[in-house]
Amino acid sequence: MIGFGGRVSSGIIFTRLTDWDDRDRSVGEIIGEIQPQFFAIPGVFAFANNPPAFGWQSPVQFVVRHPDFDSLAVGMDRLVARTRGIPGLINVDTDLRVNKPELTIHYQRDRAEDLGVPIRDVSATLQTMLGGRRVSTFTRANKLYDVIVQLEPEQRATPGQMEKLYVRGRDGALVKLDALARIEEGVGPRQLNHFNRVRSFTLTGNLAPDFTLGEALDSLYAAADAVLPRGSSTALAGESRELEESGNALYFAFLLALVVVYMVLAAQFESLVHPFTVLLSVPLAVTGALLTLLLAGSTLNLYSQIGMILLIGLVTKNSILLVEYANQLKEKGMSSVEAMLESGRIRLRPILMTATATIIGATPIALGLGAGSASRRPLGYAIVGGLLFSTVLTLFLVPVVYVLLDALRARIGRRAGAFETAEAEVR
Numbered sequence: 001m002i003g004f005g006g007r008v009s010s011g012i013i014f015t016r017l018t019d020w021d022d023r024d025r026s027v028g029e030i031i032g033e034i035q036p037q038f039f040a041i042p043g044v045f046a047f048a049n050n051p052p053a054f055g056w057q058s059p060v061q062f063v064v065r066h067p068d069f070d071s072l073a074v075g076m077d078r079l080v081a082r083t084r085g086i087p088g089l090i091n092v093d094t095d096l097r098v099n100k101p102e103l104t105i106h107y108q109r110d111r112a113e114d115l116g117v118p119i120r121d122v123s124a125t126l127q128t129m130l131g132g133r134r135v136s137t138f139t140r141a142n143k144l145y146d147v148i149v150q151l152e153p154e155q156r157a158t159p160g161q162m163e164k165l166y167v168r169g170r171d172g173a174l175v176k177l178d179a180l181a182r183i184e185e186g187v188g189p190r191q192l193n194h195f196n197r198v199r200s201f202t203l204t205g206n207l208a209p210d211f212t213l214g215e216a217l218d219s220l221y222a223a224a225d226a227v228l229p230r231g232s233s234t235a236l237a238g239e240s241r242e243l244e245e246s247g248n249a250l251y252f253a254f255l256l257a258l259v260v261v262y263m264v265l266a267a268q269f270e271s272l273v274h275p276f277t278v279l280l281s282v283p284l285a286v287t288g289a290l291l292t293l294l295l296a297g298s299t300l301n302l303y304s305q306i307g308m309i310l311l312i313g314l315v316t317k318n319s320i321l322l323v324e325y326a327n328q329l330k331e332k333g334m335s336s337v338e339a340m341l342e343s344g345r346i347r348l349r350p351i352l353m354t355a356t357a358t359i360i361g362a363t364p365i366a367l368g369l370g371a372g373s374a375s376r377r378p379l380g381y382a383i384v385g386g387l388l389f390s391t392v393l394t395l396f397l398v399p400v401v402y403v404l405l406d407a408l409r410a411r412i413g414r415r416a417g418a419f420e421t422a423e424a425e426v427r
Contacts, residue, residue: 277319
C-alpha cells in the first residue's frame with residue numbers, strides 16, 4: 001500500500017493481473033466481482049478501478065471553486081448527493097474531507113491584557129508543549145541529535161489536559177490557560193485545495209460500461225447548475241479536460257484535412273467542381289462510422305475520432321478512381337453518362353480490391369483481438385463501418401452527382417458564351 005496525496009488515512013494498491021492469454025475473464029468482469037466485497041467492508045470506502053489508457057487517475061475530474069470555504073463545503077455535500085444518483089457514474093468521491101478533528105482556541109484578549117499575558121506567549125506555550133519545539137542539539141558517538149521540548153503523550157492525549165497548562169503573566173506570576181482561552185472541539189478539512197488560486201474541490205468518479213465520459217460531464221454540469229451555491233464556478237481536470245480540448249482540436253483537424261484534400265484534388269483535376277464530387281464520399285463514410293459505433297454499442301471517443309480522420313484519405317480514393325478515368329474518357333469524345341458507365345465497369349474491380357483489403361486489415365482491431373484491444377475497438381469500428389458503407393453507396397451516388405454537376409457546368413458555360421456573343425453583337 002502506498003500513502004496517497006500525503007494523507008495517512010488513504011492509500012492505493014496496484015494489482016498485476018495474470019497474462020491475458022492465461023485467464024478467461026476481462027478486467028471489467030474481475031472488477032465487477034470484487035467491487036461488492038469492497039463495499040461490504042465497514043468503515044472503509046474502497047473501490048477497484050481499471051486505469052485508463054492515458055494516466056492512471058479517474059476519468060471524471062470535475063472541479064468546483066468558491067472563494068468562501070463554508071459555501072464550498074455545502075456545495076460539495078449537495079453535489080456529491082446528486083451525482084451519486086446518476087446511473088452511469090460510479091465510485092463518486094472528492095478530495096475535500098471536512099472530518100479531521102481539530103481544536104479551536106478562542107482567546108479572551110481583554111482578560112489576557114489585564115493579567116499581562118501576551119498572546120504570543122500563549123501561542124508559544126501551546127506550540128512547545130503540544131506540537132514540540134527544537135531548542136538545542138547534542139553530539140553522542142559522532143552523531144548529532146535534536147533536543148525537543150514537548151509534553152509526554154499521556155499528558156496531551158485529551159483536550160481537557162490543555163487547560164492545565166500555565167503561562168507567565170505580569171510580575172512573573174503563573175496564569176492558568178483556561179483563565180485566558182476557551183477550547184472548542186470540532187472538525188475541519190484535511191487540506192485546503194486551490195484551483196487557479198481559488199479554494200476548490202475535485203469530484204472524481206468512474207464510468208459504467210455503457211456510459212460515456214461526455215454523458216457524465218453533461219450530467220455533472222446539469223447537477224452543478226441545480227445545486228451549487230451562488231458564486232461557484234466549475235472547471236475540468238485530467239482526462240475530462242483532455243476530452244474537451246482534444247475534441248475541439250480533432251474537429252479542427254478534420255476540417256483542415258478536408259481543406260487540404262480539396263486543394264490537392266483541385267490541383268490534380270484542374271477543376272473546382274470535381275473535388276466536390278470526390279469528397280462526397282466523406283459524409284457517407286462518417287455516417288457509416290457513426291451507425292457502426294451505434295450498432296456495436298461503442299462511443300465516440302478519441303480513437304473513433306482518429307478513425308474518422310483516417311477515413312478522409314481512405315474513402316476518397318474510390319471516388320478518385322471513378323472521376324479520374326471518366327475525365328480521360330470524356331477527353332476522347334464520350335458523353336458524361338457514357339464515360340461514367342465505362343469508368344464504373346473498368347474501375348469496379350480495383351475499388352473492391354482496395355476496399356476489401358483495407359476492411360480485412362482493420363477487422364482484427366474491430367474484433368478486439370489481443371491484450372488491451374478493448375480501447376482500440378472504436379478505431380476499428382469507424383474504419384470498417386465507414387469504408388463498407390461509403391464503398392457501397394459511392395458506386396451509385398458519385399456517378400449520379402458527377403453527371404449532374406457536369407451537365408450544370410456545361411449549361412452555365414453555354415449561358416456565359418451566349419451572353420458574350422450578345423454583348424459582342426451590341427458593340
